[in-house]
Each structure stands twice: as structure tokens, then as C-alpha cells.
Amino acid sequence: MTGRAVRVQGLTVVRGGRAALHDLRFDVAAGQVTGLLGPSGCGKTTLMRTLVGVQRHPPGSVEVLGEPAGAASLRRRIGYVTQQPSVYDDLTVAENLRFFARVVGVGPDRVAACLAQVALGDLADRLVGRLSGGQRSRVSLAVALLAEPELLVLDEPTVGLDPLLRRSLWDRFHELARAGAAVLVSSHVMDEAVRCDRLLLMRQGRVIADDTPAGLLAATGETDVESAFVALVERS
Numbered sequence: 001m002t003g004r005a006v007r008v009q010g011l012t013v014v015r016g017g018r019a020a021l022h023d024l025r026f027d028v029a030a031g032q033v034t035g036l037l038g039p040s041g042c043g044k045t046t047l048m049r050t051l052v053g054v055q056r057h058p059p060g061s062v063e064v065l066g067e068p069a070g071a072a073s074l075r076r077r078i079g080y081v082t083q084q085p086s087v088y089d090d091l092t093v094a095e096n097l098r099f100f101a102r103v104v105g106v107g108p109d110r111v112a113a114c115l116a117q118v119a120l121g122d123l124a125d126r127l128v129g130r131l132s133g134g135q136r137s138r139v140s141l142a143v144a145l146l147a148e149p150e151l152l153v154l155d156e157p158t159v160g161l162d163p164l165l166r167r168s169l170w171d172r173f174h175e176l177a178r179a180g181a182a183v184l185v186s187s188h189v190m191d192e193a194v195r196c197d198r199l200l201l202m203r204q205g206r207v208i209a210d211d212t213p214a215g216l217l218a219a220t221g222e223t224d225v226e227s228a229f230v231a232l233v234e235r236s
């Protein structure tokens with residue numbers, strides 16, 4: 001661990017007239033993979049949007065890499081992969097990467113490196129419109145890696161992937177964390193918890209646990225994270 005990447009203090013966000021996040025308080029460490037886990041609609045995407053600066057929030061409630069969330073200087077320091085891949089269907093994989101490399105101001109050498117990181121080198125010349133959903137998501141991930149972000153925010157990056165690919169992506173996340181990045185990965189699949197260094201469990205806009213996987217199981221006396229989640233909800 002190499003310090004704190006995110007500090008959230010008293011974060012409440014209202015969406016559609018209802019509080020989507022309630023008075024959240026937690027830190028995210030650099031050099032770790034933090035899992036943001038919780039059922040659909042619990043606020044994971046809203047929280048991620050806030051961290052990357054596209055969601056209105058109370059001033060002073062979120063600090064990212066030492067700056068207020070949304071500061072212009074953070075743009076190149078954060079990689080964000082949404083659930084909907086934001087790449088061009090009518091360009092090849094490599095053309096997309098070369099385009100975004102120019103946008104973020106990095107050299108073409110980063111293109112091959114990022115494609116290799118997400119195991120897409122073999123598909124470099126394929127049109128993105130002809131890829132599967134999982135492959136397209138990996139193109140988005142490669143784009144997010146171009147500028148070597150210090151904070152990588154990934155919204156459900158492993159949904160629908162085959163188990164081997166999912167495992168290799170988790171290995172990549174850990175490699176990035178070992179290199180010093182803070183990696184925040186959301187999932188509604190509790191099984192993914194064991195792959196994280198640290199967990200933030202969310203329910204109904206609140207963080208109900210902030211612990212290591214082992215610490216969470218010890219605190220609840222359960223043997224798996226899904227049962228621990230249920231135990232926490234029943235206790236509260």
C-alpha cells in the first residue's frame with residue numbers, strides 16, 4: 001500500500017428526487033484492489049460517477065488523489081470504464097486505441113502495451129462492431145489504461161466474461177495495483193469478493209461494511225461473503 005487515493009466524507013447524493021447515497025465515509029487505498037459490492041440499484045454506479053467527477057455532489061465531500069473530485073487536473077490521472085463500452089464500432093481495435101492515445105496525449109507505443117494487457121493483441125485489426133460484448137469491454141479497459149492512471153474505476157468489468165478471462169482480468173487488476181494504482185472494481189456478484197484486497201459492501205445507498213474479505217468473514221462468523229452480507233443486513 002502506498003497511501004490514500006480517495007477520501008469520502010459525508011457524501012450524500014440525490015438522484016431523481018431520492019437519496020442514492022447516504023452520508024458515505026470511507027477511504028480507498030492506493031496499491032490495492034478494492035471491491036465495491038452490492039445488489040443492483042444500491043448506488044455503485046452513482047458512487048463511481050462521483051469519484052470520477054461527473055456526478056454533482058456536496059463540495060468538500062470527495063477528495064481524489066489529493067484534489068477535489070471533478071478537478072480538471074484529475075482527468076488524465078483517472079481511468080473510468082463504464083458498463084456501456086465507449087469506443088467506436090466503425091474503427092478497428094487498434095484504430096480506437098490510436099485515436100484515444102492522441103486524445104490523452106500518449107505515444108503510439110502505449111497502444112500495443114495496453115492491448116497486450118487486456119489480451120486483445122490478436123484482435124487489433126478487427127472492427128469493434130464485430131466483437132462480442134466482453135471483447136468490446138476489454139477495448140474500453142485498454143483505452144482507460146493508455147494514460148497509466150493512478151486511479152482506475154471499473155464498473156462491473158467482468159460481467160458476462162468466461163471464467164478464464166475473468167481470472168486473467170483480475171490478475172491484471174492486481175498487477176496494476178502492485179504497480180501503485182488504486183483499483184476500484186464494482187460487481188453485484190458476491191463471489192468476486194475473494195479476489196479483492198479490500199471490500200466496500202453497499203446496500204440501499206449505504207456502505208454496510210468496509211473491511212478485508214477475511215476481516216468481514218471473521219466479524220460475521222460466516223464462511224462466504226454472501227452469507228456475511230445477509231448477516232450484516234439482518235443485524236441492522
Ligand SMILES: Nc1ncnc2c1ncn2[C@@H]1O[C@H](COP(=O)(O)OP(=O)(O)OP(=O)(O)O)[C@@H](O)[C@H]1O
Nearest residue numbers: 015016020038039040041042043044045046047188
Ligand atoms: N439517471 C438517474 N436518474 C434518477 N435516478 C437514478 C438515475 N440513475 C440511477 N438512479 C437511481 O439511483 C439509485 C442508485 O443507482 P445506481 O445506478 O448507482 O446503482 P448500481 O448499484 O450501480 O446498480 P447496477 O448494479 O444495477 O448498475 C437507484 O435507486 C436508481 O434508481
